[in-house]
Amino acid sequence: MSVGISIEHLTHIYNPRTPTARTALHDITMQIEAASCTAIVGVTGSGKTTLVQHFNGLLKPTEGSVRVGDIEVTSDRTRSADLRKLRRRVGLLFQFPEAQLFAPTIYDDVAFGPRQLGLAEAVIRMRVIRALDAVALDTSSEFLQRSPFALSGGQRRRVALAGVLAMRPQVLVLDEPSAGLDAEARNELYARLAELRANDGLTLVFISHDMAEVAALADRVFVMAGGELRLSGAPEDLFRQPDDLIACGLVPPPLAQVTRLAQEHGWPAQPQHFTPEQVATALAAGISSASHSSLSQAASGSPLPRTGEGPGVGASNHNHHMQGGADAE
Amino acid sequence: MLNNLPIGVYIPGQTPIHRLRARTKLLVLIWLALLCFVANHKRFHFGAYVASFSLLALALLIAQVDFGYIWRRMRLLVILLLIGVPFSLALTPGPTWHTFGPINLHFDHLLHFQNVTIPLGPIVVTYDGIWFMLSFGAIFLLLYLGSMLLTLTTTPVALAEGVMLLLRPLRRFGLPVEEFGLMTLVSLRFIPVLIQEAEQLMKAQISRGADFTTGSLTARLRRLGSLLVPLVQGALRRAANLSSALDARGYGVTNEATLLHEGRLGLLDWLVLLAVPIITALAYWKLF
Numbered sequence: 001m002s003v004g005i006s007i008e009h010l011t012h013i014y015n016p017r018t019p020t021a022r023t024a025l026h027d028i029t030m031q032i033e034a035a036s037c038t039a040i041v042g043v044t045g046s047g048k049t050t051l052v053q054h055f056n057g058l059l060k061p062t063e064g065s066v067r068v069g070d071i072e073v074t075s076d077r078t079r080s081a082d083l084r085k086l087r088r089r090v091g092l093l094f095q096f097p098e099a100q101l102f103a104p105t106i107y108d109d110v111a112f113g114p115r116q117l118g119l120a121e122a123v124i125r126m127r128v129i130r131a132l133d134a135v136a137l138d139t140s141s142e143f144l145q146r147s148p149f150a151l152s153g154g155q156r157r158r159v160a161l162a163g164v165l166a167m168r169p170q171v172l173v174l175d176e177p178s179a180g181l182d183a184e185a186r187n188e189l190y191a192r193l194a195e196l197r198a199n200d201g202l203t204l205v206f207i208s209h210d211m212a213e214v215a216a217l218a219d220r221v222f223v224m225a226g227g228e229l230r231l232s233g234a235p236e237d238l239f240r241q242p243d244d245l246i247a248c249g250l251v252p253p254p255l256a257q258v259t260r261l262a263q264e265h266g267w268p269a270q271p272q273h274f275t276p277e278q279v280a281t282a283l284a285a286g287i288s289s290a291s292h293s294s295l296s297q298a299a300s301g302s303p304l305p306r307t308g309e310g311p312g313v314g315a316s317n318h319n320h321h322m323q324g325g326a327d328a329e
Numbered sequence: 330m331l332n333n334l335p336i337g338v339y340i341p342g343q344t345p346i347h348r349l350r351a352r353t354k355l356l357v358l359i360w361l362a363l364l365c366f367v368a369n370h371k372r373f374h375f376g377a378y379v380a381s382f383s384l385l386a387l388a389l390l391i392a393q394v395d396f397g398y399i400w401r402r403m404r405l406l407v408i409l410l411l412i413g414v415p416f417s418l419a420l421t422p423g424p425t426w427h428t429f430g431p432i433n434l435h436f437d438h439l440l441h442f443q444n445v446t447i448p449l450g451p452i453v454v455t456y457d458g459i460w461f462m463l464s465f466g467a468i469f470l471l472l473y474l475g476s477m478l479l480t481l482t483t484t485p486v487a488l489a490e491g492v493m494l495l496l497r498p499l500r501r502f503g504l505p506v507e508e509f510g511l512m513t514l515v516s517l518r519f520i521p522v523l524i525q526e527a528e529q530l531m532k533a534q535i536s537r538g539a540d541f542t543t544g545s546l547t548a549r550l551r552r553l554g555s556l557l558v559p560l561v562q563g564a565l566r567r568a569a570n571l572s573s574a575l576d577a578r579g580y581g582v583t584n585e586a587t588l589l590h591e592g593r594l595g596l597l598d599w600l601v602l603l604a605v606p607i608i609t610a611l612a613y614w615k616l617f
Contacts, residue, residue, distance in 0.1 A: 017397075018398060020338060020340065053532065056536055058532050058535060058536065084538070084540075087535065087536055087537075087538060088538065091536070092533075092536040094529065094532070094533045094536075097533065099559060099562075099563055100529070100530055100533045100534075100559055101559065102530075102555045102556070102558040102559045103555070112534070112537055112538075112539075112555070113537035113538050116537065116538030116539055116540070117538060149562075163537060164536070164537065167537060167538065
């Protein structure tokens with residue numbers, strides 16, 4: 001049931017044929033695999049939001065085409081029935097969606113989409129409850145009748161996400177989903193997204209400024225700059241060559257920088273280690289080899305020795321020891 | 330969807346027209362409108378109109394405004410004026426220029442039992458009718474093109490400051506000009522923000538299957554409601570934030586506020602302010 005998105009030579013010009021005409025996207029070609037998790041990154045104004053608004057037909061290409069499954073959107077007149085089908089297939093959650101709630105009750109807000117589909121009320125109720133469940137919100141009828149404006153910002157964002165999920169999309173596009181959330185709400189969101197992907201086979205696309213988030217979630221990254229697609233690839237490949245990222249105004253996630261610097265200092269961590277787990281494992285491996293032999297041996301590029309210790313467990317314990325070793329060198 | 334609003338949009342530029350103070354442009358526009366209105370009383374004297382339109386055309390050229398863009402913006406006005414032409418021609422009393430008709434319209438077997446003849450006319454076109462059509466058409470076009478040029482070449486903030494400066498003498502009569510100016514500035518500042526926000530909300534709801542372009546009137550009104558709730562809520566939130574920000578910076582209208590954009594009039598401003606009235610007034614009194 002999963003579908004991907006295929007974009008060919010997409011160009012978008014805002015206000016064409018007026019003095020305020022502005023080319024927001026220029027000749028973009030990209031493939032988003034079905035059931036993948038794709039991150040789109042770039043500095044502010046690089047065209048990320050404009051790009052994702054093509055995915056569900058909110059914007060039409062000035063040139064080129066966007067294809068989602070068997071629906072293709074081009075600059076020509078696309079049939080409105082096709083657009084409706086496309087919007088059902090691709091759910092789009094905007095930036096700061098909590099400001100876009102409008103209904104008097106949480107139930108009504110989440111039910112807005114299904115109601116537009118003309119479903120029976122019993123089916124709508126089922127969908128609402130499933131969607132709220134998927135974002136780990138209360139599904140009691142008392143909660144459903146509360147006003148969304150009485151909730152906290154994080155909860156309101158989850159209601160908004162439920163509103164999109166209630167449309168049962170096959171592709172979920174999120175524009176900076178974690179912006180302004182606290183650490184706990186962030187982890188909660190990541191867990192929900194991972195769950196959705198695993199259970200429903202959703203194709204996930206998200207825009208992000210947080211490279212650590214990209215590193216943790218995405219299996220493919222597209223880097224935009226000045227309305228063009230500059231880089232693409234797996235996160236580990238992109239973070240290995242930070243110069244290309246920096247040229248696009250971005251910086252690799254802190255842990256990737258740490259491992260790269262550590263490697264320059266002769267530590268066995270590799271630049272493709274950028275999640276806490278990977279770094280911890282590498283450190284633990286380095287420590288155990290350091291305690292067995294000399295440091296220089298570990299730095300000479302030999303493959304990481306596997307140890308019996310659990311990953312990450314030894315890392316904090318031996319932290320001081322390791323620090324001392326680095327100073328001694 | 331919403332970027333087709335017929336509001337003149339400021340287009341940044343460095344032409345002499347852009348550099349003129351907002352109040353210079355405002356005064357010139359007011360002068361031209363008044364003059365053309367007064368000139369309306371001298372039947373078939375085109376001097377003032379020819380001079381005003383020449384100056385306006387010159388200004389449009391200097392400001393490097395795209396003429397295709399102007400035409401797209403003024404199409405509607407031209408259509409409206411054309412619709413008004415037969416009425417102004419036919420319904421103005423005065424000395425006759427030409428009489429059309431009467432035309433008798435025959436309807437044979439109307440309602441199956443009777444032949445009906447409806448006399449249409451006679452339509453009397455008067456000299457006054459022709460002059461009325463020409464002069465008021467010209468005044469409308471002048472005001473429309475002039476104010477379009479004004480908004481195209483003046484930032485909204487400078488414009489509001491210009492209005493405020495021109496109204497300043499009224500403070501003596503107890504009119505709260507400064508407060509009025511601040512209100513104008515703030516509302517001008519909020520228009521694009523609100524348009525953008527409404528657009529965003531519409532997009533979010535279209536993404537969830539809403540359809541703003543079809544459906545019955547009640548359905549559309551209901552959809553408008555789902556748009557207005559978050560829009561008004563957002564506007565109130567912004568207004569509250571803005572007033573806190575103003576308070577935090579110690580902004581009060583008790584002191585005379587200094588202006589950011591409307592500085593002293595420059596040489597160019599004085600030249601324009603002198604040249605335009607002289608040229609047009611001469612054209613009015615001496616020519617034709």
